[in-house]
Amino acid sequence: AQSVTQLDSQVPVFEEAPVELRCNYSSSVSVYLFWYVQYPNQGLQLLLKYLSGSTLVESINGFEAEFNKSQTSFHLRKPSVHISDTAEYFCAALPLSGGYNKLIFGAGTRLAVHP
Amino acid sequence: DGGITQSPKYLFRKEGQNVTLSCEQNLNHDAMYWYRQDPGQGLRLIYYSQIVNDFQKGDIAEGYSVSREKKESFPLTVTSAQKNPTAFYLCASSPGGTGNQPQHFGDGTRLSIL
Numbered sequence: 001a002q003s004v005t006q007l008d009s010q011v012p013v014f015e016e017a018p019v020e021l022r023c024n025y026s027s028s029v030s031v032y033l034f035w036y037v038q039y040p041n042q043g044l045q046l047l048l049k050y051l052s053g054s055t056l057v058e059s060i061n062g063f064e065a066e067f068n069k070s071q072t073s074f075h076l077r078k079p080s081v082h083i084s085d086t087a088e089y090f091c092a093a094l095p096l097s098g099g100y101n102k103l104i105f106g107a108g109t110r111l112a113v114h115p
Numbered sequence: 116d117g118g119i120t121q122s123p124k125y126l127f128r129k130e131g132q133n134v135t136l137s138c139e140q141n142l143n144h145d146a147m148y149w150y151r152q153d154p155g156q157g158l159r160l161i162y163y164s165q166i167v168n169d170f171q172k173g174d175i176a177e178g179y180s181v182s183r184e185k186k187e188s189f190p191l192t193v194t195s196a197q198k199n200p201t202a203f204y205l206c207a208s209s210p211g212g213t214g215n216q217p218q219h220f221g222d223g224t225r226l227s228i229l
Contacts, residue, residue, distance in 0.1 A: 009155065043222045044158075045220070090158070106157055108157050
């Protein structure tokens with residue numbers, strides 16, 4: 001069975017510090033990988049995605065994630081966080097097994113940036 | 116701007132009452148989805164539809180029903196059979212019917228029991 005594990009439910013960090021949100025997946029087939037961000041009382045917004053090609057993907061607001069096939073990981077990083085980055089972050093995997101493929105979400109990591 | 120509109124933003128249900136959550140998209144997407152979000156549990160798939168007039172049960176379909184009569188609309192009914200309906204409900208859509216495209220989300224409806 002496929003699954004996505006986000007290793008930290010909450011990550012507190014000070015403003016301008018670096019942060020890493022960890023995500024591991026389990027799948028017997030190839031996957032696409034996504035990070036979504038959710039601000040309070042809002043829907044999810046796609047932050048970045050890995051479909052193929054370069055294993056390092058970047059978002060427009062300074063986040064990056066690296067696909068590591070051997071470690072089945074897709075950790076999200078930012079070298080310097082802002083207060084506005086406070087949100088919940090979801091890692092998701094899309095197994096490519098033919099036919100309809102269900103997007104599998106992790107439980108989420110709540111990032112709290114403190115001044 | 117294209118997007119997904121969910122309404123209402125907040126909804127209250129009395130015991131034994133059915134309520135319907137609206138989801139409309141103008142992205143011309145074929146596939147639409149309903150998720151339930153509970154604290155600490157991520158998103159769980161309730162129903163999905165790959166094409167008009169067709170829909171499939173997700174992981175937690177019991178106590179819910181849907182219809183897909185139009186491409187742009189995918190309403191979700193929370194029936195009285197759903198014993199724990201208090202949650203945040205998210206609607207999403209994606210271009211492809213096979214689901215291998217990023218999903219776009221609405222801003223959600225928060226359902227509470229009176």
